[in-house]
Amino acid sequence: MNKSRKVGKYEVGWVVGEGTFAKVKFARNCETGEGVAMKILAKSSILKHRMVDQIKREISIMKIVRHPNIVRLHEVLAGRAKIFIILEFVTGGELFDKIVHQGKLPENESRKYFQQLVDAVAHCHSKGVYHRDLKPENLLLDAYGNLKVSDFGLSALPLQGDGLLRTTCGTPNYVAPEVLGDQGYDGAAADIWSCGVILYVLMAGYLPFDETNLYTLYSKITAAEFSCPYWFSPEANKLIHKILDPNPKTRIRIDVIRNDPWFKKKYAPVKYREDEEVSLDDVRAVFEDIEDQYIPERSEIKDGGPLLMNAFEMITLSQGLNLSALFDRRQDYVNRQTRFVSRKPAQVIISNVEAVAESMSLKVHTRNYKTRLEGISANRMGQFAVVLEVYEVGPSLFMVDVRKAAGDTLEYHKFYKNFCAKLKDIIWNPKEGKDSSNLLRTRAC
Structure with missing residues (x-):
C-alpha cells in the first residue's frame, strides 16, 4: 500500500537516512514551504534498549548548541508511538x-x-x-x-x-x-x-x-x-x-x-546571536507526558505498487530547481546516498535486486518494495547493511534509492559500484533511451 502522511504541520516525504534506532525522512513545513529533516524514533525501541536518557540528552544538547556551523534542531513532536525530531535539512552531503x-x-x-x-x-x-x-x-x-x-x-x-x-x-x-x-x-x-x-x-x-x-x-x-x-x-x-x-x-x-x-589566514568568524533564548519545554513535554502531546499522523492510502514521488519531492531531491542533475551522466561520483533509474516493472526490479544480493551471500528482507540487505563488513568487525527502496516517478519509470544503513561508508562506495554493475540489465540510461550501466546519482541528503 502507498502512504503519504502528515505529522503536525509537516508533509513527510522519502527516507534520506536510516540507522539502528532511527530513520530520517525529508519533510516539508506546510506553513512556510521550508524543507526539513525529520528524525523518527519508535518509542518502543527507545524503551526496550533503555535509551530514553541518551535520546533526551542528545535532543537537549542540540537545542542548546545553536550555531551557524551546527545542524539546527527546530522542534520535537510526539506521536502515540513515535518521537519526531525536526532538524535543519542540509543538502550538500557529507x-x-x-x-x-x-x-x-x-x-x-x-x-x-x-x-x-x-x-x-x-x-x-x-x-x-x-x-x-x-x-x-x-x-x-x-x-x-x-x-x-x-x-x-x-x-x-x-x-x-x-x-x-x-x-x-x-x-x-x-x-x-x-x-x-x-x-x-x-x-x-x-x-x-x-x-x-x-x-x-x-x-x-x-x-x-x-x-x-x-x-x-x-x-x-x-x-x-x-x-x-x-x-x-x-x-x-x-x-x-x-x-x-x-x-x-x-x-x-x-x-x-x-x-x-x-x-x-583568511579567517572570518561567522556572526550569530549568542544570547538567543532556548526553550527545552517541548523536550520535557515529549518525554514526560508523551500521550498528552499526541500529533495526529494522517495517512492517505493509494492502491498497490511502490511509493509515488511527487513533483515537489523530485525538485527538492535534485538539488533545487536544476533537474539536470537527475539524469546527467557526467556526474561520475558516488555518494553515501545513491540512486538509479529503471524502466522495468517494480516487481522485476525487486526480483533482480534479491537475486544479485543472494549471489553476493547477503541476507535479504523485502517488504512493500523496500529491501534490506545484510552481511558482515569486509574487515569482519561489524555488520554491513544497505536499504533499497523503489519509487514511481512517472509512467513506467522507477527510481531506486540506495543508502547505507550500517557499516563503513568507504566499504559502501565499493559495494555500490559492484552491485550496480551486476544490475546493468535493469538500469536505464535516459540519454540512450535504453537500459545500460549508466547510474543516476545525486548528493547525499
Whole structure:
C-alpha cells in the first residue's frame, strides 16, 4: 500500500537516512514551504534498549548548541508511538563524500573547513558540551559549502566532581589516546585531538592512524606515531603536531589554535546571536507526558505498487530547481546516498535486486518494495547493511534509492559500484533511451 502522511504541520516525504534506532525522512513545513529533516524514533525501541536518557540528552544538547556551523534542531513532536525530531535539512552531503571523490583538498579549502569546525566545537565547549565523535562522516555541507556539525548521539555534559569523562566512545581512528585509558579524560582536549585528525585527513586524503589490527592502531595513537606528507606547508605541519600531542595536558587549546598564524589566514568568524533564548519545554513535554502531546499522523492510502514521488519531492531531491542533475551522466561520483533509474516493472526490479544480493551471500528482507540487505563488513568487525527502496516517478519509470544503513561508508562506495554493475540489465540510461550501466546519482541528503 502507498502512504503519504502528515505529522503536525509537516508533509513527510522519502527516507534520506536510516540507522539502528532511527530513520530520517525529508519533510516539508506546510506553513512556510521550508524543507526539513525529520528524525523518527519508535518509542518502543527507545524503551526496550533503555535509551530514553541518551535520546533526551542528545535532543537537549542540540537545542542548546545553536550555531551557524551546527545542524539546527527546530522542534520535537510526539506521536502515540513515535518521537519526531525536526532538524535543519542540509543538502550538500557529507564532508567524507567530498574527500572520497576528490582525494586530498587544497590547503586553503582545508583551512576553511577547519576554521568552521573549530568555531563550532569552541561554541559547544563554551556551553559545556563535548561531542566525542567528531569525524568527516558527521560533518555535513550546506548548499553554499559551509560546514555543519551533526550527530550529537555520543555527546556529553561534564560530570560533577573532577569534571572528567570516563566513557570510552567514538570512532577508533579519530579517538584521542587518553580516551582509550580508564583514568578519565577532558572532553575538550579529546575533541581537539579529533579536529586535528580531521584536518590531517582533509589535507592528506588519508588517515594519520590507520591499521586493521586494533591493538596496533591503539599503539600508534597512544604514541602519536604519524608523519605529515611532503605537501603540507611547514606552518600546517607544526600546528597538526601541536594538536596531535598524546599528552592532553600539553596539547594545544582552542584559544591558542585560533591565534595560530596558519589558522588566522583568511579567517572570518561567522556572526550569530549568542544570547538567543532556548526553550527545552517541548523536550520535557515529549518525554514526560508523551500521550498528552499526541500529533495526529494522517495517512492517505493509494492502491498497490511502490511509493509515488511527487513533483515537489523530485525538485527538492535534485538539488533545487536544476533537474539536470537527475539524469546527467557526467556526474561520475558516488555518494553515501545513491540512486538509479529503471524502466522495468517494480516487481522485476525487486526480483533482480534479491537475486544479485543472494549471489553476493547477503541476507535479504523485502517488504512493500523496500529491501534490506545484510552481511558482515569486509574487515569482519561489524555488520554491513544497505536499504533499497523503489519509487514511481512517472509512467513506467522507477527510481531506486540506495543508502547505507550500517557499516563503513568507504566499504559502501565499493559495494555500490559492484552491485550496480551486476544490475546493468535493469538500469536505464535516459540519454540512450535504453537500459545500460549508466547510474543516476545525486548528493547525499
